[in-house]
Amino acid sequence: MGEGNETATVGFLLLGLFTDSKYPELLISIILLTYIIAVAGNSVLILLIWLDSHLHTPMYIFLSQLALMDLTLTSSTVTKMAADFFSGKRNISKTGCGTQMFFYLTVGIAECVFLTLMAYDRYVAICNPLRYPVLMSPRICLTIVTISWVGSAFTSLSHTIYIMHFPTCGSGEIHHFFCEVMAFLKLSCENTSIYEKVVLVTGTILILIPFGLILASYVSIFLTVLRINSPKGKNKALVTCSSHLTVVSLYFGPAMIIYMTPGSSLSPELDQQLFVFDTIITPLLNPLIYSLRNKEVMRALKTVVGISFT
Template structure:
């Protein structure tokens, strides 16, 4: 693990007269420099914590070049389309009685989570680029980190529960109305939200307890745990183990649950005699599997791989993928591959056309 006791390479070892601070994960953590030390004056940096912190500085994804201006414009367009697509999906499912089924109820909750998930990070990034407001307060950083992890974990759990819905629909179709009644669907949604809030509460509270020493500049465009830990002037080994365990619970356990569900689904599909039934089952499942791969893959890279596999540039690209692009693709994937959704869209558009003509 990284040695955070003295992160600046100009010193060969930790300062002997460093100030002792208590940390829940270590019995003996020290600040990097004693007060008014020469090394501190040379670097212009000091160790600090939430009691004295004024905030952090986020790194902008883009500079003033023409290429980056184009990329920024693309991100803004994708964000607007993602908001419009997911909002339309929620309203469409709510308005069309044919879509008042467990599968579409869960899908509407997925779109609802995507609306807020992408809004946690992208508006701040846009403001930072347009107005140069790259600073973020300590409390604002904590709030952004909490809601990002809360909504991300809730979506992970919801995607796993949606796999169970597909399993029941294909493997136990006669019992589907009983096993997936309204009460069960509500419990699924509540469980995903509670699981996400628990995960975010644990990780945010523990992350913000660390003392931080560096230039307060987060090498990321939003407050994400791995990027924030790079600034900690404390041994984070114990906490990174906690982070790994929560990653197993929130990521690997749902992945195992999804994999098991689809193995059973595949076995049931192969036993079907109807070609049309096979095609419909595989089409429905392929949409969900595509969304799962798009969402889980980048998260596993970010939270499960060791820090030696990470770099700020790669982390930015991966984060943009699952915070901006995936929320856009979710409604597109489900609408293009689902005749009921496309049929409901045509019906709504037809009604709008009739009203305009009238």
């Protein structure tokens, strides 16, 4: 026990993605390239929404928050991974581990909330357009954004503090590329099975309720779209909704596998692959999906680029 506590005081070792890889240099190069594109794409999306007054609507405000989450999520994991690879050191302090955990949980919870809010925004805009200015006014939108971030951060902080209080034993090796909750709990000297079940139940609730609300919103939306006589109106509604549904699938698909299945049923390799998709691939794809399939974003991009070169 004494040795375990001493190890925890010094810090932990992140074994990372390259333990058994024959070509670690190639993998880190691909990851860094993906990270750079993801950061550029999400930063440009946030900048466009901030600069273009036509994009100062609830849907794009929520989208800017989603881009901010992607930036936070990928930066809090990839930068540490790259630093470990190039320095040859894989250690992380207890404070650093808790910080990674806090950011991941905060963004994970907030993303569930904002994806649900985006579906609700589309529901009100298409199914109750006359009430849209009242239900989604700038004041209400700002309040929702603030409450969502504060609530997510508070919930995440509570979990992080509780998780980090567990004493750890052994070598302090975390079989992951960042301080993921379940991977960290495996180092505990105490029996964490009850808390792991709490995490499983909480994760299931935080995933199923938002996912159910999103599905309900889109069932109502599609029923309303079917009654629209204008082909142009139908196409505009479907294009806007399809982008959001694609992002919902990218987020909730891996999340359901990760948090709705017992940890022992997933191999460590599959578990890390799902987290790679969640923290690296998805932040790359989200801005591309919303940019390439959204005429208003593309128009704003052309306007900003045109101004820059004139």
